[in-house]
Amino acid sequence: xxxxxxxxxxxxxxxxxxxxxxxxxxxxxxxxxxxxxxxxxxxxxxxxxxxxxxxxxxxxxxxxxxxxxxxxxxxxxxxxxxxxxxxxxxxxxxxxxxxxxxxxxxxxxxxxxxxxxxxxxxxxxxxxxxxxxxxxxxxxxxxxxxxxxxxxxxxxxxxxxxxxxxxxxxxxxxxxxxxxxxxxxxxxxxxxxxxxxxxxxxxxxxxxxxxxxxxxxxxxxxxxxxxxxxxxxxxxxxxxxxxxxxxxxxxxxxxxxxxxxxxxxxxxxxxxxxxxxxxxxxxxxxxxxxxxxxxxxxxxxxxxxxxxxxxxxxxxxxxxxxxxxxxxxxxxxxxxxxxxxxxxxxxxxxxxxxxxxxxxxxxxxxxxxxxxxxxxxxxxxxxxxxxxxxxxxxxxxxxxxxxxxxxxxxxxxxxxxxxxxxxxxxxxxxxxxxxxxxxxxxxxxxxxxxxxxxxxxxxxxxxxxxxxxxxxxxxxxxxxxxxxxxxxxxxxxxxxxxxxxxxxxxxxxxxxxxxxxxxxxxxxxxxx
Amino acid sequence: xxxxxxxxxxxxxxxxxxxxxxxxxxxxxxxxxxxxxxxxxxxxxxxxxxxxxxxxxxxxxxxxxxxxxxxxxxxxxxxxxxxxxxxxxxxxxxxxxxxxxxxxxxxxxxxxxxxxxxxxxxxxxxxxxxxxxxxxxxxxxxxxxxxxxxxxxxxxxxxxxxxxxxxxxxxxxxxxxxxxxxxxxxxxxxxxxxxxxxxxxxxxxxxx
Numbered sequence: 001x002x003x004x005x006x007x008x009x010x011x012x013x014x015x016x017x018x019x020x021x022x023x024x025x026x027x028x029x030x031x032x033x034x035x036x037x038x039x040x041x042x043x044x045x046x047x048x049x050x051x052x053x054x055x056x057x058x059x060x061x062x063x064x065x066x067x068x069x070x071x072x073x074x075x076x077x078x079x080x081x082x083x084x085x086x087x088x089x090x091x092x093x094x095x096x097x098x099x100x101x102x103x104x105x106x107x108x109x110x111x112x113x114x115x116x117x118x119x120x121x122x123x124x125x126x127x128x129x130x131x132x133x134x135x136x137x138x139x140x141x142x143x144x145x146x147x148x149x150x151x152x153x154x155x156x157x158x159x160x161x162x163x164x165x166x167x168x169x170x171x172x173x174x175x176x177x178x179x180x181x182x183x184x185x186x187x188x189x190x191x192x193x194x195x196x197x198x199x200x201x202x203x204x205x206x207x208x209x210x211x212x213x214x215x216x217x218x219x220x221x222x223x224x225x226x227x228x229x230x231x232x233x234x235x236x237x238x239x240x241x242x243x244x245x246x247x248x249x250x251x252x253x254x255x256x257x258x259x260x261x262x263x264x265x266x267x268x269x270x271x272x273x274x275x276x277x278x279x280x281x282x283x284x285x286x287x288x289x290x291x292x293x294x295x296x297x298x299x300x301x302x303x304x305x306x307x308x309x310x311x312x313x314x315x316x317x318x319x320x321x322x323x324x325x326x327x328x329x330x331x332x333x334x335x336x337x338x339x340x341x342x343x344x345x346x347x348x349x350x351x352x353x354x355x356x357x358x359x360x361x362x363x364x365x366x367x368x369x370x371x372x373x374x375x376x377x378x379x380x381x382x383x384x385x386x387x388x389x390x391x392x393x394x395x396x397x398x399x400x401x402x403x404x405x406x407x408x409x410x411x412x413x414x415x416x417x418x419x420x421x422x423x424x425x426x427x428x429x430x431x432x433x434x435x436x437x438x439x440x441x442x443x444x445x446x447x448x449x450x451x452x453x454x455x456x457x458x459x460x461x462x463x464x465x466x467x468x469x470x471x472x473x474x475x476x477x478x479x480x481x482x483x484x485x486x487x488x489x490x491x492x493x494x495x496x497x498x499x500x501x502x503x504x505x506x507x508x509x510x511x512x513x514x515x516x517x518x519x520x521x522x523x524x525x526x527x528x
Numbered sequence: 529x530x531x532x533x534x535x536x537x538x539x540x541x542x543x544x545x546x547x548x549x550x551x552x553x554x555x556x557x558x559x560x561x562x563x564x565x566x567x568x569x570x571x572x573x574x575x576x577x578x579x580x581x582x583x584x585x586x587x588x589x590x591x592x593x594x595x596x597x598x599x600x601x602x603x604x605x606x607x608x609x610x611x612x613x614x615x616x617x618x619x620x621x622x623x624x625x626x627x628x629x630x631x632x633x634x635x636x637x638x639x640x641x642x643x644x645x646x647x648x649x650x651x652x653x654x655x656x657x658x659x660x661x662x663x664x665x666x667x668x669x670x671x672x673x674x675x676x677x678x679x680x681x682x683x684x685x686x687x688x689x690x691x692x693x694x695x696x697x698x699x700x701x702x703x704x705x706x707x708x709x710x711x712x713x714x715x716x717x718x719x720x721x722x723x724x725x726x727x728x729x730x731x732x733x734x735x736x
Contacts, residue, residue: 023576025572035593
């Protein structure tokens with residue numbers, strides 16, 4: 001009994017072991033998702049962090065460039081006016097500076113008072129540009145050359161400060177009275193900056209009575225100063241001269257103009273006539289707008305993605321053709337989008353190169369009919385295991401069913417890419433242009449939990465093991481570019497992207513190349 | 529429209545040892561593809577193990593997920609002593625036990641009281657004689673009985689090891705197993721999965 005009991009007990013346990021070993025259960029996909037997510041958390045955090053960083057950079061950069069705040073604008077102008085070093089920069093000339101509140105680093109009076117005319121063979125004056133619209137490097141370089149003024153008479157009035165708070169004697173004879181705090185009025189205002197002796201200057205050519213009309217012309221033109229940007233030394237101050245008194249006629253050295261005016265002696269009248277063209281170029285001719293070479297672009301593009309399939313086993317084991325996969329499956333596009341930004345550099349007038357970051361959301365749909373009679377697929381994993389068909393709740397393949405049931409799957413693909421390319425202006429003028437562009441886009445696949453087709457085109461499986469993370473995409477585009485205002489352009493036009501490498505590893509028998517069509521809308525702003 | 533996916537995998541290649549080695553090396557390098565291969569290969573069996581311990585399928589999948597995370601995290605501790613499947617199985621079983629203890633589903637006294645009042649409903653047990661029937665019969669048992677039965681009769685742990693794992697006395701483990709086996713035998717006999725032991729004895733006497 002005991003032996004039988006023990007034997008039966010051992011048999012019982014053996015039976016339990018055998019039967020439980022035979023029993024298998026297949027987990028849902030949710031389990032693997034949880035495992036994969038836990039194991040590769042760093043990658044998700046990295047991707048999320050990069051995405052937030054890129055989005056944040058694009059957002060804040062776009063906001064600051066496209067819509068700078070008034071405080072920022074004011075700050076920039078004041079900063080450039082207070083900082084002579086920056087104002088002497090050739091690449092970034094000082095913008096229009098608020099004259100009020102400017103600091104005097106040197107005074108003409110001190111310079112004049114401390115020196116006799118004999119000591120100083122020429123007067124040096126630095127003329128600073130106050131209107132950014134008229135800055136011009138060529139004129140700046142021209143003005144950087146020191147032009148000697150005759151030593152006598154010292155009473156040549158050159159400068160009147162109408163806006164500076166502190167009063168500074170302009171000349172020894174003080175032919176020009178300064179009106180501190182008085183804003184420059186009239187259209188003809190020329191601001192003259194007096195710099196230190198160490199800077200090189202360009203003097204204002206003296207005017208004679210015969211040049212009163214010239215002075216009047218000068219008064220009528222918009223006030224502008226060509227800044228001497230050769231010297232890097234600090235700019236002492238900026239002063240402005242009021243328009244010359246109308247009907248001044250003959251001007252002598254002792255003349256004092258109310259509100260300030262430029263007085264020229266008769267002795268230099270001839271020189272003034274000779275240099276009228278120079279004066280015109282300096283004071284009247286508007287300087288050409290300096291074009292920058294750097295731009296920033298923000299764009300958005302709704303897209304439709306298709307796929308091109310190749311490879312795969314299209315014959316069964318006996319070699320019989322099993323038909324065209326198009327008869328069993330239909331691939332349709334689905335709407336997605338791409339958004340990104342790019343930094344652009346204009347090489348020539350028509351050619352611009354660019355590089356940036358872009359986020360792509362691509363989708364495509366798959367539809368199939370259920371009455372297919374296909375053999376088992378032969379998919380080899382990278383580790384040599386043969387994978388059976390993935391059995392979906394509504395499988396694509398039912399060899400013995402006459403069901404006409406339609407099955408629909410949608411794949412969502414998230415991708416981060418870095419487009420590097422160029423834009424070429426084909427035709428058009430400054431306002432409206434037709435451009436073409438091309439780019440190469442190294443891309444990184446953010447999600448791999450998508451469906452992919454079995455090698456016999458008969459079923460779909462889901463998982464990351466076959467997908468290539470890094471890929472390369474080429475893009476071409478054509479667009480119209482319209483200039484909205486000075487530094488802003490609007491771009492719109494179609495684009496086409498094609499994935500150059502297959503979505504799957506080379507070991508996978510099927511190759512999939514995604515292609516997308518979109519309409520890109522973008523804004524380009526010049527970077528000052 | 530998205531569909532849930534169930535995967536059936538069948539290893540048909542020869543040279544599985546080398547393949548397993550490659551999987552192991554890949555997992556050590558934190559390769560997602562290798563991890564997926566390993567999971568696909570062993571998850572069906574391991575889920576069945578978890579199912580015998582768990583209250584329901586959802587709990588079983590949670591145990592499986594937690595267990596495989598431990599497997600991949602502790603892959604570097606596998607020293608190639610013994611079968612890889614056995615090593616995974618031990619981790620899975622320990623995970624199941626820890627899960628039961630954490631969720632307070634394992635209570636000796638409660639289970640004993642509960643076991644006495646258990647009523648077996650024939651309609652809850654499948655009629656076909658398959659492994660699934662036996663597993664389902666095992667799952668009918670109270671959690672305490674079931675756990676000890678699984679650990680001793682199926683997983684091969686000793687009563688001392690079971691006592692250490694479950695924080696009980698060794699004698700308690702022995703007594704629980706005896707009761708569990710008796711109860712399971714009754715269930716299987718009632719379902720005609722097992723012949724009655726007395727009938728066997730009568731037949732043996734009849735032969736003599």
